[in-house]
Amino acid sequence: MTTKKIVLLDGNSLAYRAFFALPLLTNDSGIHTNAVYGFTMMLQNILKEEQPTHVLVAWDAGKTTFRHSTFSEYKGGRQKTPPELSEQFPYLRKLLKAFNIPQYELENFEADDIIGTLSRTASEEAVKTVVISGDKDLTQLATDSTTVCITRKGITDMEIYTPAHIEEKYGIGPLQIIDMKGLMGDASDNIPGVPGVGEKTALKLLKEYGSVEHVYESLDAISGKKLKENLTNNEEQAYMSKRLATIEVNAPITISLQDLSYDGPDEEQLTSLYKELKFTTLLEKMGVEGVESEPVEVIEVETKHKLTAADLSDQMAVHLEMMDDNYLTSELFGLAMTNGERVFYVPLDDLKQDDVLKKWLADPGTKKFTTDAKALFAALAAIDIPVSGIDFDLTLAAYIVNPSLSFDDVSEAAASVGWNGIQKDEKVYGKGAKKAAPAIEEIAQHAGTKAVAVWNLFETVSEKLRQNEQYELYHNLELPLAIILGKMESTGVKTDLATLQTIGTELSSRLEHLETTIYELAGQPFNINSPKQLGVILFEKIGLTPIKKTKTGYSTAADVLEKLAPEHEIIEHILLFRQLGKLKSTYIDGLSKEIHEDGKIHTRFQQALTQTGRLSSINPNLQNIPIRLEEGRKIRAAFVPSEPNWIMFAADYSQIELRVLAHISQDKKLIDAFRADEDVHTKTAMDVFGVTKEEVTSNMRRAAKAVNFGIVYGISDYGLSQSLDIPRKEAAEFIDTYLASFPGVKQYMDTIIVDAKQRGFVSTMMNRRRYLPDITSSNFNLRGFAERTAMNTPIQGTAADIIKKAMIDMDRRLEAEGLQARMLLQVHDELIFEAPEEELEQLKKIVPEVMESALELDVPLKVDSAYGASWYDTK
C-alpha cells in the first residue's frame, strides 16, 4: 500500500501569480497564454516534486463570501481582474481537466477555506498534505503533517513553511499568524488591523503575549504611549481583523479526500490543448512529433562558385553564415544573397577568389541589406575583404524598435518583427558537445532563409521605424556606428603579456600568503571562494553575527564583511584575498587567454543588447578594467599602443549624465551651475546643507555626490541610505531637501512618470525608446522599479546617444584630417585612442572639440583628455 499524499492548490492565487510573473505572451490566435503557461509550469513542477496520490485545485466562488457580512469592505479597493487574465480562466479549467485533477469551489467561501477544511481532515487522518498558494495567509495551516508552499519569485521558486520554519522566521507558531494579521492587517485584502502596527510591532507583541486576546488583557503592561492608544482605540477592529484572517476549517464542503485521487493526465486531451495554445516546448517535452508550428519553408538556394555581373544588382540582401556567434574567431562558411528573385550561396573559398563579387561588396554604391552589419564588416575585414554600402541591419533595426527583446539568434530578431521563417542556429548546428557543421546544402539553405528574411523585412521594418520617428536614430546613428565599432573590434588593443605576467606573479605570491594567514585564523583550510564554506567558518565556527542573508544562506558580500571587520582580524584578510583573487582570475588569467596571435585583444561590442542604448563589451569585457583601486589600476599598464612611438590617448566626458539631466529637466540652478563650470557636487552640497562654498566639507561633498548619483538612477531613500550607510530617514530628508532646492529636477521626475504611464514608454533625446509595461503594475516592486527606470533611462540613454554621435563625428574627422590615430575603445563616457606621437597636439584639440559638439544642449559638454605610454598612463 502506498502512503497517501495530498496536494491542495489555491487556483486563483496561483493564476494571478503566473500572470504577473510572466510577460504577456500571446499565441498566434491572439489569446493571452502567460497565466496558463505559468500555471502549467508550476503544476508540472509540483507534481514531479511531490508525487502526490491526491490533488485538488480550489477556486474562489463568486464575489461575496461570508466574510463580507462581517466586514463589507473586505477585499475592497482591489483592482478588478485584468481582462487579459480573465480570458485565461476557461483554459485553466480545461488544463486541469486534461490533467485529470479535480476542481472545487463553494458558494460563499474562498479557496482558502476549502483548502483549510480539507487540510484539517487530512491532518486528522495523519495524511501528508502540501498546500500551494501565492498568499502568505495560508501559512496558518502549517502543521506537522501539512506543509505550506508559498510562491516566492518567478513561478517555480517556493518558500516552504513548516511550523519550524515559521518559528524560525517569525518566532511564532502557525496559528499565531492569524493574530499577526489581526494586529497588522493585510492591505491586499483590505483588512484594517491596528493603525501604526506593522509586522515588527505585531511580532514583538505576540512573542510577549501570545495572542490578540492576551495583548488586550495585558494592555496596561504595554510600553509606548502611541501604541497603547492605537490598540485601545481599535480593539473591535483588531478582533474583527483576526476573524477575517482566520481560515475556515469547517466549511460545508461536499467532497472528501477519496474524491481527489490523482492518476496522471489524459495525454490525448493534454496534447490537443497544448496544440491549441501553441505550447510547443511543452509538447516537445512530451515527445510529441510534428508539432513545430509551421514547417520552415524550403526555399530554392543555388550554390554558386562564380558570380557574373548579371547575378548582382544595386540592392541585395546578403548574409554571411558562420559556425559560432563570435564572428571574429568563428569558422566562416559562405555568403547567401538574394535580390528577391533568385537566392545564391557562395562558399567562402569561392568568395575569396571571386573578384566580381568582391568588387561589388567593396562598392559603396551598391546597397547591402543584412542581418548584422558589424559581423559582416568585421568578419570579412579579417580576411581582407572590404565591405561598403551596408544599408540595412535587421538585428539593429529590431533592437531600435524594441530594445527589451533579447536576440541571441537572428531567428529571434526576425520573429520580433513578424518573420518566422528562420530556423534557430542551434537547431541547424546542434549545441554543446554535439555541435557540428551539417552538409553544405543544409548550410546554404539555412543561410538562404536569412537572406530572404532580410530582403522581405527591409521595407516593413524601415517603415515601422519611420512611424516611430526612429529612422534617423537607426539609419544615421546606429548603422554608421556599427561599421565604426567593427573597425575598432578588428583593430584591437595591443596587450603586453609580460606586464600581465609580472603583476600576476606578484598577486600569486600575495594570495598564497593571505591564504595561509586565513587558514591559520580560521583554524582549518577551506575554500575561501565558496560563500557557503566561508559562511560556515565566519558565522558558525568563529561565531560572528550574520548581517544579511541571501536566498541560499549567509551573505558574505563585501559591504557585509566591512561591517564585520572590527569583530575579527580574519575579515580584512578575506577582503584582500577576494580583491586580489578577482584581479588574478578575471583580469590577469582571463585577459591573458584573450590575446590573439597578433598580440592584441579584440573585444566585441554588443550594439543591440542594453535597455538604455549603451554598448556592452564581451569576449573579453574591456569596459570594466579596474581603475578605482591602485592595485587593479595597474592592469591598465598592459594595454599599450600597437606601433612604436605611438601613444595612448583617452578623453572622457565630465558629468555627462548630470549635464543631460540639467538639459532635460531645464532646472535653472543646475543649468547655471554647469554654465558657470562649477563643481556640481560642491554646489549640490551647498544647497542641500545650506552652507557657503567654503563651508562645504569633504564629507558633505561625498554625500552630495551620492545624492547626485541617486538622482540619476531614479532615487529611493533606501538606495541612498545603503550607499551612504546612513539611516533611511536621513536619506529621505536629503532627497527632500535636494528636490526642494532643485525644483526643475523634481518636476522632471514627476512628469516623466506620468508620461511613461500614458505612453507606455520613455525616450531619449534621439528618440530611442524603452517600453515600461510594469509602470502601471499593481505590484509595488515592479512599479517602483519601472518608475526609477523611467527617470534613469532618458538620462543614461541620451548620454549613450551623445557619445555614439561623437564616435561617428570623430571617425569622419580623423579621416578628414588624414590622421593615423585610431579609435580603440568606448567605455560609456570615454573614448580611447592610439596615435603617433606627432599627432598628439592635434588630438588634444580635435578630440575634445568633436566630443563637446556632438549634440547641442542648454549646458556645455565638457571633455577631459590625457595621454601616455599605456592606458594606465592616460591620467
Next chain:
DNA sequence: ATGTTCACG
C-alpha cells in the same frame, strides 16, 4: 543552469 560576488560607467 543558477546564484553570488565583484569589476566598470
Next chain:
DNA sequence: ACGTACGTGAACATT
C-alpha cells in the same frame, strides 16, 4: 507593508 538604487560581463561554486 512591500524590498530597492541605473546599466553591464565574467569567474567561481554549486545545483
